[in-house]
Amino acid sequence: MNVVIAGGHGKIALLLAARLAGRRDGVTALIRNPDHADDVRETGARPVVRDLERASVDEVAEVLAGADAAVFAAGAGPGSGVARKDTVDRGASVLLADAAERAGVGRFVQISAMGAGLPPRPGTDEVWAAYVRAKGEAEDDLRARDLDWLVLRPGRLTDDPGTGRVTLAEPEVGRGDVTRDDVAAVIVALLDAPAVRRRTLDLVNGPVPVAEAVAALG
Numbered sequence: 001m002n003v004v005i006a007g008g009h010g011k012i013a014l015l016l017a018a019r020l021a022g023r024r025d026g027v028t029a030l031i032r033n034p035d036h037a038d039d040v041r042e043t044g045a046r047p048v049v050r051d052l053e054r055a056s057v058d059e060v061a062e063v064l065a066g067a068d069a070a071v072f073a074a075g076a077g078p079g080s081g082v083a084r085k086d087t088v089d090r091g092a093s094v095l096l097a098d099a100a101e102r103a104g105v106g107r108f109v110q111i112s113a114m115g116a117g118l119p120p121r122p123g124t125d126e127v128w129a130a131y132v133r134a135k136g137e138a139e140d141d142l143r144a145r146d147l148d149w150l151v152l153r154p155g156r157l158t159d160d161p162g163t164g165r166v167t168l169a170e171p172e173v174g175r176g177d178v179t180r181d182d183v184a185a186v187i188v189a190l191l192d193a194p195a196v197r198r199r200t201l202d203l204v205n206g207p208v209p210v211a212e213a214v215a216a217l218g
């Protein structure tokens with residue numbers, strides 16, 4: 001399988017790249033900072049510099065040409081403000097999906113977030129509200145496309161070692177944590193399960209082995 005990961009220097013992205021490259025899948029990682037290239041190469045992936053707030057659809061599509069799947073793992077991150085929630089968490093996902101369509105890549109896994117698109121409670125911090133809105137709009141954009149999309153909504157991410165056990169199901173599964181390593185393991189299993197498509201899935205750590213959790217989705 002050939003997989004393109006957007007936001008390729010992100011924490012989940014690096015774990016995902018290492019898992020895929022470790023079993024000899026081809027992995028291309030889109031990064032915006034050339035200084036991150038060596039970290040990406042260490043996973044076994046091929047780094048390609050594309051700033052997803054500046055690149056054109058064609059510039060991203062040319063990287064996607066011939067790939068089997070695209071994974072959106074980018075995010076503006078905790079230090080960012082309202083504007084970059086829109087340009088990255090929404091806009092970069094839309095750009096990647098446009099490019100996937102142009103390149104004829106049908107499989108698209110979007111890392112979203114639990115609660116995406118829910119209306120903000122009164123008094124919600126404006127940056128958090130913008131993040132939840134951007135993630136919701138990115139999901140809506142993807143659902144309207146003729147792609148084999150999957151929206152994966154992790155709970156709160158941790159850097160703890162993977163457990164190999166999760167709860168993975170249509171929303172809502174309830175709040176909880178999930179390790180980034182387990183998110184990466186679930187994405188690999190989903191990429192191996194083409195029949196699981198056009199679904200929105202909450203993900204937290206739980207009792208079910210990853211392979212069983214994905215198999216149970218049918």
Ligand SMILES: NC(=O)c1ccc[n+]([C@@H]2O[C@H](COP(=O)([O-])OP(=O)(O)OC[C@H]3O[C@@H](n4cnc5c(N)ncnc54)[C@H](OP(=O)(O)O)[C@@H]3O)[C@@H](O)[C@H]2O)c1
Pocket residue numbers: 006007008009010011012013030031032033050051052053054073074075076077078088092111112113114153154155156157158180
């Ligand atoms: N934190 C949580 O608890 C939580 C919960 C649920 C879902 N999520 C979502 O899960 C996803 C992955 O999380 P993570 O912790 O692995 O993310 P992360 O480590 O913050 O990585 C995000 C990556 O996106 C890249 N990026 C930002 N702007 C970009 C641009 N213009 N062009 C290309 N790449 C760009 C960043 O590059 P730079 O290194 O150059 O900045 C970074 O490498 C994110 O979408 C996040 O919102 C997070």
